Amino acid sequence: MIYAVIPAGGSGTRLWPLSRAGHPKFLHPLTGSAASLLQATVERLGSLATPEHTFVVTGTAHATAVARQLAGLPEENILVEPSPRDSCAAIALAAAVIARRDPTAVMGSFAADHLIGDPAGWRETVRQAARGAEQGLLMTVGITPTWAETGYGYLETGEPTGDGPLRPVTEFKEKPDAEVAEAYLRSGRHLWNASMFVWRVDVFLAELARQQPALHAGVVAIAAAWGTEEQDEVLGTVWPTLPKISVDYAVMEGAATAGRVATVPGDFGWNDVGDFHTLGEVLPADPAGNMVLGGDAKPGVFLRDSTNLVVVPHSARLVATVGVHDLIVVDTPDALLVCPRARAQDVKQIVDELKERGEVGLV
Amino acid sequence: MIYAVIPAGGSGTRLWPLSRAGHPKFLHPLTGSAASLLQATVERLGSLATPEHTFVVTGTAHATAVARQLAGLPEENILVEPSPRDSCAAIALAAAVIARRDPTAVMGSFAADHLIGDPAGWRETVRQAARGAEQGLLMTVGITPTWAETGYGYLETGEPTGDGPLRPVTEFKEKPDAEVAEAYLRSGRHLWNASMFVWRVDVFLAELARQQPALHAGVVAIAAAWGTEEQDEVLGTVWPTLPKISVDYAVMEGAATAGRVATVPGDFGWNDVGDFHTLGEVLPADPAGNMVLGGDAKPGVFLRDSTNLVVVPHSARLVATVGVHDLIVVDTPDALLVCPRARAQDVKQIVDELKERGEVGLV
Numbered sequence: 001m002i003y004a005v006i007p008a009g010g011s012g013t014r015l016w017p018l019s020r021a022g023h024p025k026f027l028h029p030l031t032g033s034a035a036s037l038l039q040a041t042v043e044r045l046g047s048l049a050t051p052e053h054t055f056v057v058t059g060t061a062h063a064t065a066v067a068r069q070l071a072g073l074p075e076e077n078i079l080v081e082p083s084p085r086d087s088c089a090a091i092a093l094a095a096a097v098i099a100r101r102d103p104t105a106v107m108g109s110f111a112a113d114h115l116i117g118d119p120a121g122w123r124e125t126v127r128q129a130a131r132g133a134e135q136g137l138l139m140t141v142g143i144t145p146t147w148a149e150t151g152y153g154y155l156e157t158g159e160p161t162g163d164g165p166l167r168p169v170t171e172f173k174e175k176p177d178a179e180v181a182e183a184y185l186r187s188g189r190h191l192w193n194a195s196m197f198v199w200r201v202d203v204f205l206a207e208l209a210r211q212q213p214a215l216h217a218g219v220v221a222i223a224a225a226w227g228t229e230e231q232d233e234v235l236g237t238v239w240p241t242l243p244k245i246s247v248d249y250a251v252m253e254g255a256a257t258a259g260r261v262a263t264v265p266g267d268f269g270w271n272d273v274g275d276f277h278t279l280g281e282v283l284p285a286d287p288a289g290n291m292v293l294g295g296d297a298k299p300g301v302f303l304r305d306s307t308n309l310v311v312v313p314h315s316a317r318l319v320a321t322v323g324v325h326d327l328i329v330v331d332t333p334d335a336l337l338v339c340p341r342a343r344a345q346d347v348k349q350i351v352d353e354l355k356e357r358g359e360v361g362l363v
Numbered sequence: 364m365i366y367a368v369i370p371a372g373g374s375g376t377r378l379w380p381l382s383r384a385g386h387p388k389f390l391h392p393l394t395g396s397a398a399s400l401l402q403a404t405v406e407r408l409g410s411l412a413t414p415e416h417t418f419v420v421t422g423t424a425h426a427t428a429v430a431r432q433l434a435g436l437p438e439e440n441i442l443v444e445p446s447p448r449d450s451c452a453a454i455a456l457a458a459a460v461i462a463r464r465d466p467t468a469v470m471g472s473f474a475a476d477h478l479i480g481d482p483a484g485w486r487e488t489v490r491q492a493a494r495g496a497e498q499g500l501l502m503t504v505g506i507t508p509t510w511a512e513t514g515y516g517y518l519e520t521g522e523p524t525g526d527g528p529l530r531p532v533t534e535f536k537e538k539p540d541a542e543v544a545e546a547y548l549r550s551g552r553h554l555w556n557a558s559m560f561v562w563r564v565d566v567f568l569a570e571l572a573r574q575q576p577a578l579h580a581g582v583v584a585i586a587a588a589w590g591t592e593e594q595d596e597v598l599g600t601v602w603p604t605l606p607k608i609s610v611d612y613a614v615m616e617g618a619a620t621a622g623r624v625a626t627v628p629g630d631f632g633w634n635d636v637g638d639f640h641t642l643g644e645v646l647p648a649d650p651a652g653n654m655v656l657g658g659d660a661k662p663g664v665f666l667r668d669s670t671n672l673v674v675v676p677h678s679a680r681l682v683a684t685v686g687v688h689d690l691i692v693v694d695t696p697d698a699l700l701v702c703p704r705a706r707a708q709d710v711k712q713i714v715d716e717l718k719e720r721g722e723v724g725l726v
Binding site: 017362 | 380662665667668679680681682683684685686687690692694695696697698699700701702703705706709710712713716717722725
């Protein structure tokens, strides 16, 4: 049994126009069932963490939606950030709040917007990581790469230190170019960094104090006021002063250099559902290879002589195609996207340009 | 000066989902300006026919829309068919009504949903046809073919009979296959049948009486009651009994065999705007070859790395494309179509299948 922390942030711009700043990726049912990615993330914990031991850290804009989607979670376990301060502040706040309750608790941090094909296998991997955490290591769960992906960061690992599956992480690697990614894939020593962490809260907070003393002092001050009359006052004063930095960059890279990070390689069908092409790869398609998200809704779709489509009929309109292939069609009430699957990554550019144009209502 | 008759029927199924049974092609501004095809058809008449000499024959569902679009036309010149009886009944009714007013009037019948690039050239051709009509011929305006089109019927012509441009029409030809169409194009004797007719109403009605006596008797009876208290009664009783047949098949083919049909070849940028690909060919495109119909409306379109598209943003939504080419994207409030330009003809099949499914609201 561990504490689970789910940072629920990020808007998933490559899933525009379905995913929006106001209704981001993790709130959408991109799971092949009615569950949202966030709900699936909590369900996946199963016996790893009780609702009382499960925390979500999210922004003010999404607090109510999170509360309604996760009706089984205690209210006080939904930590609402006054403003986005990146992942280190979010995770550190949760760690500090948990540490007030249980100073040597083991906590795992898991993104709210990923899919996992084999939840039981994932839980087993996390349990192995928890054993490393109990021994004082900052654990990551690395994904055994199955292709030379250039869109992910990598963990470079050393020789296993014992009989178990644990391996030291010697270095965090940025997203590689294609050649380097091929080399990583062949090396057998590189894992995808899926931003899953497992550690004792006291160990993490000590490492945070060493590398990011201001951030540490801030979250400890906030946690001390948590649940008291002072909470809003302290949070509102201290939070905006915290450094805006990712936990990888702020803590994990330095900890790896200091020999304090290890990993358990996992192979449980992890997917970050980063774009519509990926979504089409992960979710079940019809015999023509067309993946229709939420295709049961009326009036639905009419796909004639069309194959390998990713279709999201997300407005109450008929989506009709004739003679098109390998295409993404995302239909929402105020915006429509048509794009080849091979260009799925470029959807982010539309969002960037719409922002530049000041079309804030559309992004 | 002639009488002009504009049969305004047909729903333009290959222009679905823009064109619908309830709001058919001729009511839409597919002209590159704010004018609908119907309005452009009337404007094109110019000095050929006054509003008082211009008649529209349309169905009950479209009478009010026609009346509003053509505010300059006398009310009584909009003839409303109680039910669709194909083109022969529509044109014959107008001919019979005109004949009551002016028994030897020359009338021209022109479709409500075609585009013409050179209206002055077209008017000149119609004037030449009118001279043939005055001599007692049933005149057609044939279009000099510019490619081997398989989607049109053809007029087979004989040797010119005098010094003028008139040629006898020896036979009406159905839509040919590709090989036959190539032969027609090479022959120099075949013209596209654009269903434009010019004749004296007495000559047409006599030929109708010879070939379709029941239809003739019916429209003469209706015309006799036209504008009297009896009009609704007679129209309601007689109209449903009229044969449902096209004027080509009912009258013109037999008249050609009898040597009573002639034509004037025309070359005035005629286009039947039959499908979205054609629309993209006819209307002006941007430098990337993208034709956006009504593209000034907000929020408009966002076409990145996209070429040779036909985009109809006909709902108040952003249409965004990335990396697509030669594609049709038609966005309406209740249905979306995505289709390669090369498959533009197959849009009709969607409409047929939707009808079969009973999705009458969508067609």
